[in-house]
Amino acid sequence: MLQQTPVNRVLPVWHTWLDRWPTPPALAAEPAGEAVRMWGRLGYPRRALRLHQAAVTITEEHRGSIPDDLEQLLRLPGVGTYTARAVAAFAFRQRHAVIDVNVRRFVGRAINGRDDQRTAVSRQDLELVESLLPQDAESAARASAAFMELGALVCVARAPRCVACPVRQECAWQRAGSPAVEGPGRRAQSYAGTDRQVRGLLLAVLRESRVPVRQDILDSVWDKPVQRDRALRGLLDDGLVVAVAPGVYALPGE
DSSP, X not given: OOXXXXXXXXXXHHHHHHHHOSSHHHHHTSOHHHHHHHHTTSSOTHHHHHHHHHHHHHHHHSTTSOOOSHHHHHTSTTOXXXXXXXXXXXXXXXXXXXXXXXXXXXXHHHTTSSOOOOOSOOXXXXXXXXXHSXXXXXXXXXXXXXXHHIIIIISOSXXXXXXXXXTGGGXXXXXXXXXXXXXXXXXXXXXXXXXXXXXXXXXXXXXXXXXXXXXXXXXXXXXXXXXXXXXXHHHHHXXXXXXXXXXXXXXXXX
8 A cells, every 4th residue: 555655645544444354364355346445545546456366365375374485475466576575574574675765765875875766676776775784684674664764754855854864974975965866857747637537537436336337427527538438448457447237337346
């Protein structure tokens, strides 16, 4: 849920999910459409399907318990490098490099002396961050959390709080004179008028209905038929919506 979504938006949905589905088997026992419905307006709803698929895999292959092995975590649906390492480090207190945008910025400045605007994580990135971790697993897990917190709260993208940073004296970026970011910055993604917005509007209608929805009802949410049809086809292709009859649609499993 925290992927690409702020904590303050995630918390109420997370609490609601845990109240309803306290364990992976509890989620796996319900249709995938219920996961999409409960996802609400968090955005990127394919994550809801992946969570449901992961719950099914955990139930069928791991006796209902989340595996603590990194390679097994990576094989779960929807779990990538960052999520698998974060779970292994923070839930199971293991020694793994965990790199999000905040860790990348902190390490890029403190160690390499520059702001790092890349989004992809390379093997070299993982090796560098891992080299900074203590050898003791518990201490390494705590250090991973510290890197993330420093990047999120102190070594922020704009107006970093360098005077409050515990590694200021050793920071290569400070010694280099705090050079500006090289190259173009990342642009904020637009939303209004995009296919993402139309997909969200269509999904909202289906989430709020406990019975299949006719095409004419979906047609009323957006007045541009070509874009609306394209968005609906995308939802069908992604498995977020199913056609239960010609011109009648529902969430999966309903």
